[in-house]
Amino acid sequence: MRTFSLLKNQPVFDIKSGTKIGEVSDLFITSNGVVKGLLVKKGVFKQTVFLDIQNIASFGADGVMIEDADHLEKLKTPPEYTFSHQHPLNGHMIVSKSGDSIGLLKDVYFLEELGTIVGYEITDGFFSEITEGKQVIQSEKPPAIGRDAIIVDVNQT
Numbered sequence: 001m002r003t004f005s006l007l008k009n010q011p012v013f014d015i016k017s018g019t020k021i022g023e024v025s026d027l028f029i030t031s032n033g034v035v036k037g038l039l040v041k042k043g044v045f046k047q048t049v050f051l052d053i054q055n056i057a058s059f060g061a062d063g064v065m066i067e068d069a070d071h072l073e074k075l076k077t078p079p080e081y082t083f084s085h086q087h088p089l090n091g092h093m094i095v096s097k098s099g100d101s102i103g104l105l106k107d108v109y110f111l112e113e114l115g116t117i118v119g120y121e122i123t124d125g126f127f128s129e130i131t132e133g134k135q136v137i138q139s140e141k142p143p144a145i146g147r148d149a150i151i152v153d154v155n156q157t
Helices: 126-132
Strands: 011-014 020-029 035-042 047-052 056-059 064-066 072-074 093-096 101-110 117-123 135-138 149-152
Touching: 011 035, 020 047, 101 135
Parallel strands: 011 064, 093 149
Antiparallel strands: 011 020, 020 035, 035 047, 047 072, 056 064, 093 101, 101 117, 117 135
């Protein structure tokens, strides 16, 4: 399991050549709450390219490893959602299926191999985090992502 905050800005390496190809800049998230891949900034002009999660050889503590730089593709269609850039989910209101407001999305936990989002780090604001610490909720079912809120079936921990 991985959080986006730990993955952001990590280098992406080509295993065969040992070359750093770019850095992770965001997540490509579908409307049914699946991380389809990573958005990677590469080159002098920091062009954003797409890396399908299925083409990632491994997620390490200090980098993302891929078998071939050709796995990086120009974005054919814009992402339905990202975590922090285009159509960002960061800061969206999280509401339970029972109608209770849980807080604002701060980070996501996902299974690297499948791209399935399995948890959400929630904030009620800076002072709440200082006094209460971070709140993490888990969900085994995909969220309903809307313009105004993310609806989740949750188990609070």
